[in-house]
Amino acid sequence: MHAEQAPSERYKKMYRRGSTTVFASRHDPRFAYCLYVPEGLDEDPGAYTLLVAVHGTGRTMSAYRDAFAEFAEYHRCVVLVPLFPVGPCGDGEPDGYKYIIEGDIRYDRAMLAIIDEVSQELGIDASRFLMFGYSGGGHFCHRFLYLHPERLLAASIGAPGAVTLLDDKRDWWVGIRDFERVFGHPIDLETMREVTIQLVVGAADIETWEINHQPGSRRWREGINDAGPTRIDRNNALRASLEGHGMQVEQAIVPNVPHDGMKVLPVVKAFFKRVLETRNHSQGAAKESSAKEIGA
Template sequence: MGGQKMISCKVLAVTDDPEARKGIVGDADYNMLWYCRADPRFQYWVRVPKGYLEDENRQGYKLVVVIHGTGCEVERYLQAAAPFLEEQHAVLLAPVFPSGLFELRDFNSYKLLACDGIRYDEILLQMIEELRYRYEGVETERFFLCGHSGGGQFTNRFLFVHPDRLTAVSISAPGRPTLIDFEQDYFMGVRDLKEHFGHEIDLEALRKVHVQMVVGSLDCKYVGESPCGSTRIERLKCLKQNFEAHGISVQLNVLDGVDHESLEGDEKRMAAFGEFFKKYM
């Protein structure tokens, strides 16, 4: 610009000397916010357990993906997940889908997986592919997926579209769940799922994924009238019954004394996700 000399970021390239590198950047790139190179409008956080830094073999690390709610409150889950990641030798990826990309007040698009020409499910898979190249030894072919509220909606729908990529999921308090309903169009049902995602729902593949559903005992605010109920507790129980009617086993955890939005609730939810996932790691 204006004839000014360009400065390359390579001038601050980090040395290959492990000790010097540790002194310069510490473990910053193992706890990093990365741009998604496939679509730089979106970013993702990565948290890697401390043991990974000293592990010379770096094999068999499981991948856990946490989807944020409407307010993009990613940091809460990054902090709450730390003990679980260390214990289970797992790596966490948390995508950030910011609001207002096309419409000023839009904060729901990502929950639908496909909206306004963007395939948020495919963006997540691109992030996972980038992670595979950045962090050796992380198993990415199948992973663990969880999300609360808006993130629960994303998890619910991602399960329907990509069951073959999932080992286990935890769906927490989605306000507007998607049922396995062949009489209603997406997002309420799955009648026209192929028109949006290129294939029908695969019930056999769904039955191979371990499913947990989570909701707080105090998450009982009125959220509107629906055939599934007027509170998130009622709607989640409706979703559970729907899954079970189609041969999908579900573990339901109602967290005592937990509401929908508190920091303490997020910590208890992350603990519940972790306890469920540990059984399949």
């Protein structure tokens, strides 16, 4: 006869494992997150990798969480999806998180605080993690890469409407000329070269109404439209900029796909699978070499 499960264990299983409930960030309750936590995590938390998926303007956080659930089970990942709501400063602004800084908010720091909270709660190593972002999330993802490359194992950057190029002749966020003044430290191109990067966009993602800005508009910056009229053009411009500075870049222009994050996920998952297999192979080879040295 099985002992009745304690209420605390039932609560954990129902709300903190599998597809979890939504949690407010302890660091800044204006922001929240949900998780997918595989049932096997508690047997060996140290074997799990964190996968962060950042939503776009539609804030479809749970859809991305659920879309990565099967991948997480097979590849021993915990999926973390933040929620950066519209208007955290009380002004109805929908796009602040995309550009990292908004009022008193540094969204990269808010993200890292959530990651620290989750890694401590679950006992996983989140010193380096996978990050995917699409559309607005693609904005966030590539700018987070510029700020914290040491934290990323790989970055999959999906169809951002505006890109920050490694251009030292234009100011943030079109370029990086004033990066050190804005963020308090220089950009670390050397560490960025250690991150495996994917750029992904649909081959039919050609609408421009949301991403081309005119002087006087809310998002206007000098040079904002110079990367090209479509998301495909801007994807290509970002690729050229990254590769021109020695980055490892894999580009996927997915046939017959419009601006739809769910439809590019198969190529994103295949990319992350390769990254994890390469990492695991390298770790296995290092352990085998170390064992041989000890036995010598």
